[in-house]
Amino acid sequence: MNKIDALIIGAGPTGLFTAHQLRLIGLNCEIVDNLDKIGGQCIELYPDKPIYDIPAVPECTGEELTNNLLNQLKPFNIKFHLSERVDEVKKDKDNWIVKTSNGKSFLTPNVIIAGGVGSFEPRKFPVKDCEKFENKSVLYSIKDKSIFEGKTVTIFGGGDSALDWAVELSKNSKVNLVHRRDEFRAAQATVDQVHKLSKAGKINLLTKYQMTGINGKEKLENIEIKHDNKETKNVKTDYVLGFFGLIMQLGPIADWGLNINKKTIEVDTEKFETNQKGIYAVGDICTYPGKLKLILSGFHEGALAARACFKLARPNEKYRFEFTTSSKAIKDRLGVKGD
Numbered sequence: 001m002n003k004i005d006a007l008i009i010g011a012g013p014t015g016l017f018t019a020h021q022l023r024l025i026g027l028n029c030e031i032v033d034n035l036d037k038i039g040g041q042c043i044e045l046y047p048d049k050p051i052y053d054i055p056a057v058p059e060c061t062g063e064e065l066t067n068n069l070l071n072q073l074k075p076f077n078i079k080f081h082l083s084e085r086v087d088e089v090k091k092d093k094d095n096w097i098v099k100t101s102n103g104k105s106f107l108t109p110n111v112i113i114a115g116g117v118g119s120f121e122p123r124k125f126p127v128k129d130c131e132k133f134e135n136k137s138v139l140y141s142i143k144d145k146s147i148f149e150g151k152t153v154t155i156f157g158g159g160d161s162a163l164d165w166a167v168e169l170s171k172n173s174k175v176n177l178v179h180r181r182d183e184f185r186a187a188q189a190t191v192d193q194v195h196k197l198s199k200a201g202k203i204n205l206l207t208k209y210q211m212t213g214i215n216g217k218e219k220l221e222n223i224e225i226k227h228d229n230k231e232t233k234n235v236k237t238d239y240v241l242g243f244f245g246l247i248m249q250l251g252p253i254a255d256w257g258l259n260i261n262k263k264t265i266e267v268d269t270e271k272f273e274t275n276q277k278g279i280y281a282v283g284d285i286c287t288y289p290g291k292l293k294l295i296l297s298g299f300h301e302g303a304l305a306a307r308a309c310f311k312l313a314r315p316n317e318k319y320r321f322e323f324t325t326s327s328k329a330i331k332d333r334l335g336v337k338g339d
Helices: 013-024 040-044 062-076 128-133 160-169 188-199 251-255 295-313 328-334
Strands: 006-009 029-032 079-081 086-092 095-100 105-108 111-113 119-122 152-156 174-179 203-207 209-216 220-227 232-236 239-242 246-249 264-266 279-281
Touching: 006 013, 006 105, 006 295, 013 029, 013 040, 013 062, 013 295, 040 062, 086 251, 111 295, 128 209, 152 160, 160 174, 160 188, 174 209, 188 203, 220 239, 279 295
Parallel strands: 006 029, 006 111, 029 079, 111 279, 152 174, 152 239, 174 203
Antiparallel strands: 086 095, 095 105, 119 246, 209 220, 220 232
């Protein structure tokens, strides 16, 4: 079991800055996120959308903000556990035992929920038989594109992720791109590229179709798709990829005995602690009188929660606040030279 001072649930901007604040005061921490990449909503929902309310930054994208926060964290070598959902949180004397969907266990006095508006989970195919092939030949994200080389891949979706991967995988794979409409929601340049590759025979474009069946015993053999005009096709494929966006929900958090109000968690405004000692909530998932759902609010909440963690992680030490401009210990940790 991994013993740490604090476990952060959520690798979005608020979770990243909270980790920075914990490490500045000498506490070790690790981050768990259900997504397969760092950045939370900023990366999944609006990586290219301009953000205008970060202090001293006139404008940045979600991706730029995430990269800047990661650069800020570089001196601390934070360990991330991605594509893992926290399934169980159980009290053990003065600590919490936290277990993840991949079987990892943590022992910590502090759990900080920075999960945005809850956990993100991919929207899945409505065809029930897809479940038996899930994480084998039916996938909702890509971790290693090399597995598709020389294979037939059928991609469903009409947004940026579906089209970007169709273009990328068409270099080394036979690609079918299936969408329920003729129009796509992706960047126009990518849409144009898909049509160009379709004309060149690199992508087999199938619009106004949806999946109605999936077949195979030990491994996936083929899928059935149905056109709006009721015509059906049988498509032989090695892999099926679904890119239908994300569902946001509380998930297992709803069963942890926390005070939940309209899918948000009630906290105090001194420590951003929940009704459970040692469990904090920061960012969009927490609520209190006057709450503003802004990234800068999440940064403030994470900073105060981090200081509260010190008392439980180091009960025999007194926390002494120091400005980063004057603390020699902090400068040493950051590798800053001079006074």
